[in-house]
Amino acid sequence: MSLKVQNNKAWFLVLPVLVLVMFSAVIPLMTVVNYAFNDTFGNNQFFWNGLGWFEEMVQSERLHAALGRQVLFTGIILLVEVPLGIFVALNMPKKGFWASLCLVLMSLPLLIPFNVVGTIWQIFCRVDIGLLGRAAAALGIDYNYTSDAFDAWVTLIIMDVWHWTSLVALLCYAGLQSIPQAYYHAARIDQSTRWNTFRYIELPKISGVLLIAILLRFIDSFMIYTEPFVVTGGGPGNATTFLSIDLVKMAIGQFDLGPAAAFSLMYFLVILLVSWVFYTVMVTRDAEQDR
Amino acid sequence: MAWTFPVALFFFLIVALLVVFSLLAIRFPETPRRGALGIQTTRGDRLFITLVGSAFINMGWLYFFGAPLTGALVVSALYGLVVFRWV
Numbered sequence: 001m002s003l004k005v006q007n008n009k010a011w012f013l014v015l016p017v018l019v020l021v022m023f024s025a026v027i028p029l030m031t032v033v034n035y036a037f038n039d040t041f042g043n044n045q046f047f048w049n050g051l052g053w054f055e056e057m058v059q060s061e062r063l064h065a066a067l068g069r070q071v072l073f074t075g076i077i078l079l080v081e082v083p084l085g086i087f088v089a090l091n092m093p094k095k096g097f098w099a100s101l102c103l104v105l106m107s108l109p110l111l112i113p114f115n116v117v118g119t120i121w122q123i124f125c126r127v128d129i130g131l132l133g134r135a136a137a138a139l140g141i142d143y144n145y146t147s148d149a150f151d152a153w154v155t156l157i158i159m160d161v162w163h164w165t166s167l168v169a170l171l172c173y174a175g176l177q178s179i180p181q182a183y184y185h186a187a188r189i190d191q192s193t194r195w196n197t198f199r200y201i202e203l204p205k206i207s208g209v210l211l212i213a214i215l216l217r218f219i220d221s222f223m224i225y226t227e228p229f230v231v232t233g234g235g236p237g238n239a240t241t242f243l244s245i246d247l248v249k250m251a252i253g254q255f256d257l258g259p260a261a262a263f264s265l266m267y268f269l270v271i272l273l274v275s276w277v278f279y280t281v282m283v284t285r286d287a288e289q290d291r
Numbered sequence: 292m293a294w295t296f297p298v299a300l301f302f303f304l305i306v307a308l309l310v311v312f313s314l315l316a317i318r319f320p321e322t323p324r325r326g327a328l329g330i331q332t333t334r335g336d337r338l339f340i341t342l343v344g345s346a347f348i349n350m351g352w353l354y355f356f357g358a359p360l361t362g363a364l365v366v367s368a369l370y371g372l373v374v375f376r377w378v
Contacts, residue, residue, distance in 0.1 A: 008316045034298045046293035051358040058353045269346050276343065284330050 029268075035261035053262035063263060065238065066246040070222060073153075073242060077160055077221040082214060084161065085168025086206075090198070092173055103173075106166040118230025121159040125231075145232060149239035152232045156240055159227060164217060171213040175206030208285065215278040222271060243267055305342075312338055326378040337378055341371040 036053055038046040057063055088106075093099040109117070127133040127144050136143040145155040179202065187197045203210075225244040228234065234241035234249070241249070247267065251260035312335050323331035332340070345367035352363035 008320055011313070011316070030298070030302055033301070034294060037295060037298060038293065044293070046295070048295060051353065051360065054350075055353055055357055058350060266350060269343070269350070273343055273347070276339070280330050287331065 032261045032264060035257050036265055037258075039258050049258060053258040054266075057259055057262045057266065060259075062246065066241055066243050069239075069241065070243045073156070073224070074218060074221045076157055077164075078214060078217060080157065080161055081165045081168050081217055082210070085165050085213065086172050086210070088165065088169040089172035089176055089206075090202070092169070094177070103170070106169060108166075109163050110166050110170075112163070114226035115230055117159065117163050118227040121155065121162075121227075122231045125155050147236055149236055152236060152240050155231060156228055159231065160221065160224070163227070164220065168210075168213045168217065171209040172206050175209040176202060179205045208282070211278065211282050211285070215275065215282075218274060218278070219271065222274075308338065328378050332378055334375075337374050340378060341367075341374045344370055344374065 037049060037051075039049045039052075040046050092102050112120075124130045125133045125143075125145050127137055133143065133145075142148075143151050145151045183201050183205075184197070187201055192200075223244055224242060225248070228240050228242060229245055229248075232240045234245045244267075247260055247264055250256050250263060315334060321333060323333050323336075325331050348367050348370060349360055349363045352360055352366070356362065
C-alpha cells in the first residue's frame with residue numbers, strides 16, 4: 001500500500017471514452033429508467049406511473065421464479081466448469097506439438113457464435129435426427145429435452161460446459177505456465193503429495209486468473225440468453241426461462257415495457273453489485289501481494 | 292419518448308455528484324483508507340458503495356413495506372453517513 005498522495009488529474013484523459021460511453025450506454029440506460037416510471041399504450045404517449053412497476057416487479061412470483069432458476073443455473077455452471085477447467089489445465093501437455101494442438105482444439109468452442117452453439121446442440125440432441133438424442137434412445141434412456149424439464153436442464157448445462165469450460169481451462173493453463181520450475185523442484189525435494197503441490201503451489205499461483213475466470217463465467221451465465229433461447233426457448237413450460245429470457249418475453253413478447261424496464265434495472269443492480277465485489281476482491285488481492 | 296422531470300432530476304443529481312467528487316479529488320487529493328470492510332476506499336468508492344447500497348435498500352423497502360419510499364430515503368441517508376464515516 002502506498003501512502004503517497006495521488007495526483008488525479010490524469011483521470012481527465014478518460015473523458016473522450018466517457019463521451020462515447022454516454023452514447024452507447026448511459027443515454028440508453030436513461031431511456032430504460034424513464035420507461036420504468038411510465039406507462040404507455042403506444043403512439044408515443046406516456047403516463048406517469050411512479051413506483052408502480054417496481055412494486056409490481058419486486059413482489060412478482062414470476063420474477064422470483066426466474067431469479068431462482070437463474071441462480072441455480074449459474075451456481076451449477078460455476079460448480080462444474082471451475083473445477084473441471086482447473087482439472088483440464090493441470091492435465092494439458094506443457095510444451096511441444098500436443099500442447100499447441102490442445103490449445104487450438106480447446107479454443108474452437110470459444111470461437112463459435114452463441115446462436116450457432118445453440119443450433120448445434122438443438123440438432124445434436126434431437127431424438128429423431130440428433131446423434132446424441134438417437135444414441136440415448138438406442139441405449140434405452142428416456143431422454144427428450146423438449147418435453148422433460150430435467151432433460152432440458154441437463155442439455156443446457158452440458159452445452160454451456162462444452163462451450164465455456166475451455167475459457168477457464170485456458171486461463172488456468174496460462175497461470176500454471178508462469179510457475180517457475182524451481183517451485184516444483186522444491187516440492188519434490190520435500191516429497192510433497194500431488195494434492196499438496198496443487199493446494200500450496202499451483203492454486204495460490206493461479207488464483208488471480210481463476211478469479212477473473214470465475215467473474216467472466218458468472219457474468220456470462222447470469223446473463224445467458226441466446227443458447228437457451230435457441231435450444232429450449234425457455235421451455236418446457238417455464239422450466240428454463242432464465243432472467244434474460246423472461247425479460248425479453250415481457251418486453252418484446254407482451255410489450256410490457258414499463259415492468260420490463262423496472263425488471264431490467266433490478267437485474268442490472270444485481271450484476272453491478274456482484275461484479276463490484278469480484279473487482280474489489282481482485283484489486284485488494286493484488287495490492288496485498290505488492291506489499 | 293416523453294422524458295419526465297423526476298427521471299431527469301435523478302440523473303442530474305448523479306452527474307452533479309460525479310462532478311463534485313471529481314473536483315474534490317483534484318482539489319483535495321487523498322490517500323485511500325482501510326475501513327470497516329477491510330478494503331481500501333477513496334471518497335469516490337464510498338460514494339459508489341453508498342449509491343448501490345441505497346438502491347438495494349430502496350428495493351428491500353419496496354418488497355417489505357411498499358411505496359412510499361420516504362422511510363427508505365431516511366435509511367439510505369443514514370447508511371450513506373455510516374459508509375462515509377467508517378468504510
